[in-house]
Amino acid sequence: MSVMNEQEKKLVEDHLYLVKNIVRATMSINESIQGLGYDDLFQTGCEALCHAALHYRADRGATFATFADVVIKNRLLSHCRKITRLQAPILYLDAPSAEYPELTLADTLPEKNDRTISDFETFYLLAEAGKHYNGISQKGIEALQLKCRGHTGVEIARYYGVKPNHVAAWISRAVSKLRADDFYLQHEGA
Structure with a gap:
């Protein structure tokens, strides 16, 4: 893990607005899914901004804002892909069944015996x-x-x-x- 120098810290501080703008403009914020809420996305974007500051080279022709924009977007997309791969979609019991659209998922659950063991x-x-x-x-x-x-x-x-x-x-x-x-x-x- 690299430690940022003062110049890199200054780049991050001056460009924090990029993270906010990218999260609000390009991400689908969903507070009900862990990892896709605004705070989680903002934190991931800030980590990407720090990564961009550590790896930015002015001699390559791009401005820091342009370079950081690409790094942040790519990191956020990777984060979202990872989250959606890890979390199964939520099924609601009142949703229609895929096999029998006239029934809800609750209607298709098997009946359980009411007797429990002591x-x-x-x-x-x-x-x-x-x-x-x-x-x-x-x-x-x-x-x-x-x-x-x-x-x-x-x-x-x-x-x-x-x-x-x-x-x-x-x-x-x-x-x-x-x-x-x-x-x-x-x-x-x-």
């Missing part, structure tokens, strides 16, 4: 599963038991002396195994 049954099933699995799956089942007792992932991680993402991975592995196990599938909606 806490006692949950603890019993997890205890039984703990007897049949080992390794990461067993740790995941233990973590699930602790979660059912109200502990957070951070607390469980502290108990085991690991990072919270390890606990999440253990739970994910255990859940995958349980979902594939016929014994526990028959109790899922019982």
Whole structure:
């Protein structure tokens, strides 16, 4: 990471208006999508302006404003592409179904059995599963038991002396195994 000198800092300060103008004129600001709000776009544009100041060479014939304009626009476009790739579109339950336009998405959801299993049954099933699995799956089942007792992932991680993402991975592995196990599938909606 390069440190800007005083001349580069002055270029950035004098041309901050470019970021504001480009964001307002060329970007589709959408505050409901994380990363596409005005503040996020402005911050990305400011980072691009700093990058432009670090790499600007007056001997190449372009003014700094022209060079920075291109750098900022390109960085913002890349940012928007990245955000749209990472975030799936939001589907609203009252929107029409693609397959059956006369129905809403809520109408096409499968019916769920209203009966839920009790806490006692949950603890019993997890205890039984703990007897049949080992390794990461067993740790995941233990973590699930602790979660059912109200502990957070951070607390469980502290108990085991690991990072919270390890606990999440253990739970994910255990859940995958349980979902594939016929014994526990028959109790899922019982």
